Amino acid sequence: RKEVEQDPGPFNVPEGATVAFNCTYSNSASQSFFWYRQDCRKEPKLLMSVYSSGNEDGRFTAQLNRASQYISLLIRDSKLSDSATYLCVVNMGGNQGGKLIFGQGTELSVKP
Amino acid sequence: EPEVTQTPSHQVTQMGQEVILRCVPISNHLYFYWYRQILGQKVEFLVSFYNNEISEKSEIFDDQFSVERPDGSNFTLKIRSTKLEDSAMYFCASRSRVPLNTFGSGTRLTVV
Numbered sequence: 001r002k003e004v005e006q007d008p009g010p011f012n013v014p015e016g017a018t019v020a021f022n023c024t025y026s027n028s029a030s031q032s033f034f035w036y037r038q039d040c041r042k043e044p045k046l047l048m049s050v051y052s053s054g055n056e057d058g059r060f061t062a063q064l065n066r067a068s069q070y071i072s073l074l075i076r077d078s079k080l081s082d083s084a085t086y087l088c089v090v091n092m093g094g095n096q097g098g099k100l101i102f103g104q105g106t107e108l109s110v111k112p
Numbered sequence: 113e114p115e116v117t118q119t120p121s122h123q124v125t126q127m128g129q130e131v132i133l134r135c136v137p138i139s140n141h142l143y144f145y146w147y148r149q150i151l152g153q154k155v156e157f158l159v160s161f162y163n164n165e166i167s168e169k170s171e172i173f174d175d176q177f178s179v180e181r182p183d184g185s186n187f188t189l190k191i192r193s194t195k196l197e198d199s200a201m202y203f204c205a206s207r208s209r210v211p212l213n214t215f216g217s218g219t220r221l222t223v224v
Contacts, residue, residue, distance in 0.1 A: 032211050043203055043215040044155060087155070091211055099145070099168055100205075100213060102155040 001026045003101045006088050010107035017078050021106050023071040023088030030101075031093030033064055035073045037084045038105065044087055047073075078110045114138040118204050118216035125194055125223055133189045133219045135204030144187045145205040145213065146179065148172070155203070161187065194223045 006023045013019050025033075033050040048055065050062040050071055061074040071088055088103040117136040125131050137144050146158040159169045159179055166179065178190045187206075191198055204216040 038155075041201070041220075043217050045215070046212060049212070093211075098211060099157040099160055099170075100147070100155075101157065104154040 002103075003027060004088055004090050004103035006086075006103035007106045009105075010109055012109045012111060013078055014111055015078060015080060017110075018074065018076050019078055019108060020075075021073045021086050021088070021108075023073075023103055025069050025071070025088075025090045025101075027090070027092070027101075028066075028069060029092065030069075030090040031098065032091040033071050034089040034091070034100075035060075035062055035071075036087040036089050036102075038087055039084050044089075044102075047086070075108075078108075080110050080112065083108055083110045114214070116204055116206055116214050116216035118202075118219050120219060121217065122220045123222070125221070127196060127223055128193050131191050131194055131221065133191075133202050133204075133221070135187045135189070135206075135216055136185055137187055137204065137206030138208075138214060139185070141206035141208050141214075143167075143207050144179075144181065146189045147203045147205060147215075148200040149203065149218075150197075150200045158189075158202075191221075194221075196223050199223045 035047040036044040037047045038044045050064045054063045059076045063072045085105040085107045087105045090101045091098045119134045144161040149155045159173045160167045176192045181187045201218045203218045205213040207213045
C-alpha cells in the first residue's frame with residue numbers, strides 16, 4: 001500500500017466549478033498534514049495545513065479524518081490560476097524534524 | 113518573504129562525474145532537507161539534517177550521496193559518481209521549529 005495515495009486525475013473543470021481532491025495515508029503515526037501546490041517544473045509551495053477540526057482559507061477548505069486516515073481539499077469557485085498539481089503531504093514528526101511524505105499529486109486544469 | 117536559494121538552476125554532467133548542489137536555507141531555520149523528483153514522478157525524501165548531523169536518510173541516499181553544512185549558511189548535496197538515474201529535480205527545504213517547510217526553486221540535474 002502506498003504511504004500517501006491521491007486521486008489519479010487529471011481533473012478538467014470549467015471556471016467557477018467546485019472540485020474536491022481526496023487523499024489517504026497508511027501510517028497512523030503520521031503527525032501533521034498539508035496540501036501543497038506545484039506548478040509545472042517548479043517547487044512545491046504550501047497551500048494550507050490540515051487540521052482535524054477542518055479549516056478554511058478563502059475558497060479552499062481542508063478536512064482531516066484521523067480514524068479513516070483520509071484528507072480532503074475542496075476548491076470553490078475555481079479560477080484559471082488554480083491550474084496546478086495538488087500534492088497531499090504527510091509529516092511523520094519526530095524530535096529531529098520529521099520528513100515529508102508526498103502523494104503523487106492530482107493535476108487540476110481549469111478552463112475558461 | 114525569506115527564501116531558500118538553490119544554485120545552479122540547471123546542471124548537466126557526464127555519467128561518473130561528481131556534482132555538488134548548493135542551497136542557502138532561511139537564516140534562522142534549524143532543520144534542513146534534500147528531496148528529489150524524477151520527471152513525472154512524486155517528490156521523494158532523501159535526507160534530513162539537524163544540529164550539524166544527518167537525522168534521517170532514505171534508501172535512495174546511499175554511499176554515493178553526502179551532505180554538508182560547512183559554514184553555517186550553505187547546505188550542500190554531493191553526488192560522488194553520477195548515474196543516469198540520478199537525473200531529477202533536487203529540492204532543498206528548510207524549516208524552523210514550526211513544521212512548515214519552505215522549498216527552494218530546485219536544481220535540475222541532467223546526467224548524460
